[in-house]
Amino acid sequence: MKRFENTNVLVVGGAGFVGSNLVRMLLAEGVARIEVVDNLLSSDPENLPNDPRVVLNACSIADDLFLKSLTDRFDYIWHLATFHGNQSSIHDPLADHENNTLTSLKLFNHIRDFKRVKKVVYSGAGCAVAEKTFGPAEATEETDLVAIDGDSPYSLSKIFGEFYAKYFFKQYGTPIVRARFQNVYGPGEVLGAGRWRGTPATVWRNVTPSFVWKALNGEGLTVENEGIATRDFIFVSDVAEGLMALALKGKAPEAYNIATGVETSISNLADLINRMTENRTPITRLPKRAWDHSGKRFGSTEKAKRDLGFEATTSIEDGLEATIRWTKENRKRIDHSIQKHNIHMNNK
Numbered sequence: 001m002k003r004f005e006n007t008n009v010l011v012v013g014g015a016g017f018v019g020s021n022l023v024r025m026l027l028a029e030g031v032a033r034i035e036v037v038d039n040l041l042s043s044d045p046e047n048l049p050n051d052p053r054v055v056l057n058a059c060s061i062a063d064d065l066f067l068k069s070l071t072d073r074f075d076y077i078w079h080l081a082t083f084h085g086n087q088s089s090i091h092d093p094l095a096d097h098e099n100n101t102l103t104s105l106k107l108f109n110h111i112r113d114f115k116r117v118k119k120v121v122y123s124g125a126g127c128a129v130a131e132k133t134f135g136p137a138e139a140t141e142e143t144d145l146v147a148i149d150g151d152s153p154y155s156l157s158k159i160f161g162e163f164y165a166k167y168f169f170k171q172y173g174t175p176i177v178r179a180r181f182q183n184v185y186g187p188g189e190v191l192g193a194g195r196w197r198g199t200p201a202t203v204w205r206n207v208t209p210s211f212v213w214k215a216l217n218g219e220g221l222t223v224e225n226e227g228i229a230t231r232d233f234i235f236v237s238d239v240a241e242g243l244m245a246l247a248l249k250g251k252a253p254e255a256y257n258i259a260t261g262v263e264t265s266i267s268n269l270a271d272l273i274n275r276m277t278e279n280r281t282p283i284t285r286l287p288k289r290a291w292d293h294s295g296k297r298f299g300s301t302e303k304a305k306r307d308l309g310f311e312a313t314t315s316i317e318d319g320l321e322a323t324i325r326w327t328k329e330n331r332k333r334i335d336h337s338i339q340k341h342n343i344h345m346n347n348k
Ligand SMILES: NC(=O)c1ccc[n+]([C@@H]2O[C@H](COP(=O)([O-])OP(=O)(O)OC[C@H]3O[C@@H](n4cnc5c(N)ncnc54)[C@H](O)[C@@H]3O)[C@@H](O)[C@H]2O)c1
Pocket: 012, 013, 014, 015, 016, 017, 018, 019, 037, 038, 039, 040, 041, 042, 043, 059, 060, 061, 062, 079, 080, 081, 082, 083, 084, 098, 099, 100, 103, 123, 124, 125, 126, 127, 158, 180, 181, 182, 183, 184, 185, 194
């Protein structure tokens, strides 16, 4: 018996990087129908598999007219929509509010009395709750004690989502669990996906796909602050596995890390990617980014292992190898996605 046999599910933000990987894994797990709601702000419809069980509603989950049509027909809901990412949210905090905070509030408020849904999984972010330190990092636990000095509107919105998740559970019993992802990487993260969001971070979304793309093109990688910052890099199929485990075994309204527990410095990541792609162009060192106070961090894996039986299984070497292979295979598509922002990039 497959784990999601004959279920109807909703994936909000399902055309995105993590969402589209989750959709693929859910199809393999026997779902009957997947409804995706995605306004394609940071994704393109090609990301979704061509399968009659997948239906894309290309609109915002904060659209009142659309919400009216969203009835109590789902067994599981994953809420992955976000305004991607930190730098775009600093550029346009109101767009972040519309697509990051308001999306969570409107979705949770709308489904609060749904009877059929067994679990709603909200994607929080480990970065939003981690201690801001460039000193040695302690594993971030799933505590709800959070300092109120977020680095960006994005990270504040991710915490608001957690506040609302707990609130709607307490007030209405809505079965929302909170996933806190560490840094996800892997196939399906298309540089420049979606619409221009005000800064070059629209193209250079995250460190891993940016490094892989530049290294494959023989360009020098740039690291800020000597590359001393560390992250817990987790492969996307492990994250999708964690998201499914949370739907089946997570206890509302608890928070669970979706992490590897392994710390990798940005400098080591750059060296590793250069080695694996045979890129010999030297690394350029830049000063620290002014807005970024989040130095070293990784997530504790204990609770997810104990309560969900979830453990990430992909090593960074294997994950990078798969990412490099996928990037080579999708070179044309990624290049097109980057080029479409040229008019904005040239004005920066
Ligand atoms: N990728 C990571 O490293 C990481 C780390 C921590 C947390 N997360 C969280 O995981 C989730 C998925 O991230 P991702 O990396 O796949 O990002 P992504 O940008 O690829 O996916 C987000 C999706 O949400 C969609 N979206 C934006 N506004 C929307 C709206 N108003 N209504 C419906 N859809 C909307 C976007 O078009 C996009 O498809 C996000 O909530 C993100 O905050 C990701």
